[in-house]
Amino acid sequence: MQKSVPKKLAYTCLEELSKLKAHTKQSDKIWRTLCKEVEIPPIPPAVRCSKLEYLELWGSLAMGKGDVANDIKVLNNALFYEHQAIWAYNFAAGKLSKDKVGQAVLAIALANQADHKQHRDTLTAVVRQLGGSPVGPKKDYLETVKPYLANGEGNLDSDVNIAKLALALEVDAAIAYGMEVAKLKTPALVTAGASIGSVEASHATVIRYAFKTLGVDIPVVPAAFVSQATRSNWILKV
Numbered sequence: 291m292q293k294s295v296p297k298k299l300a301y302t303c304l305e306e307l308s309k310l311k312a313h314t315k316q317s318d319k320i321w322r323t324l325c326k327e328v329e330i331p332p333i334p335p336a337v338r339c340s341k342l343e344y345l346e347l348w349g350s351l352a353m354g355k356g357d358v359a360n361d362i363k364v365l366n367n368a369l370f371y372e373h374q375a376i377w378a379y380n381f382a383a384g385k386l387s388k389d390k391v392g393q394a395v396l397a398i399a400l401a402n403q404a405d406h407k408q409h410r411d412t413l414t415a416v417v418r419q420l421g422g423s424p425v426g427p428k429k430d431y432l433e434t435v436k437p438y439l440a441n442g443e444g445n446l447d448s449d450v451n452i453a454k455l456a457l458a459l460e461v462d463a464a465i466a467y468g469m470e471v472a473k474l475k476t477p478a479l480v481t482a483g484a485s486i487g488s489v490e491a492s493h494a495t496v497i498r499y500a501f502k503t504l505g506v507d508i509p510v511v512p513a514a515f516v517s518q519a520t521r522s523n524w525i526l527k528v
C-alpha cells in the first residue's frame with residue numbers, strides 16, 4: 291500500500307457512498323477528494339470495477355487490517371494456481387505432437403495460458419497494492435499434477451490425454467475460484483475473482499468443445515453448475 295487512507299476520511303467517504311445508489315457526479319466528487327488526500331494507485335486494467343467500487347475497496351482497507359491480511363492470503367492462493375496453470379501449459383506444449391490434434395490442442399493451450407498470464411499479472415499487482423508479497427512461481431509443479439495422473443484424469447502420453455489433463459485442471463480452477471472468492475472480504479475483489487472464475491469455466495468449455503469437434507459425442511456444457519458436486523460431469527477420464 292503506498293499510503294494508508296486516514297480512517298476518518300475513509301469513514302466519511304463510506305458514509306457518503308452508502309447514500310449513493312450509483313455512480314454519480316457526487317461519487318466522482320468524493321473520488322477526487324480522496325485522490326487528492328492520498329495516493330491511490332490506479333485501478334488495475336483487469337480489475338473491472340467502477341471508481342465507486344474501488345473507493346469502497348480502499349475505504350474498507352483503511353478500516354480493517356485483518357480483512358486486508360485475509361484478502362492477501364486468498365489472492366495469493368489464487369496466484370499459486372495461476373503459476374501452476376502457466377507452468378502446466380508450458381510443460382504440456384512441449385509434449386504435444388505436430389499432427390492436427392496436437393496442433394489444435396496447442397492453439398487452445400496457448401490461448402488459455404495467455405489468460406492465465408493476465409490473471410497472474412493482475413493478482414500480483416493487487417497483492418502488492420494491498421501491501422502484501424505476491425507468491426512467485428516455483429521451478430515446477432509436477433507434484434501437484436501427479437494426483438490427476440494417478441486418478442486417470444488425463445495423462446502426458448498422448449495429445450488427447452494431455453487435453454483431458456488440461457480440462458481437469460481448468461475445471462478445478464473454476465471450482466476453486468468459486469470457493470476462494472467467498473472468503474474475500476472486499477466486494478470489488480469478489481467481483482474481480484468471480485470474473486476470473488467464469489473465464490476458468492470458459493477454458494474448460496473450450497476444451498470440451500474441441501473434443502466434440504473431434505467427434506467425441508459429449509455435451510459441451512454437461513451441468514448447470516461448476517462445483518465439487520458436478521465435477522465428475524465436467525472432466526473426461528483417460
Ligand SMILES: [Fe+2]
Nearest residue numbers: 402460490493
Ligand atoms: Fe484457465
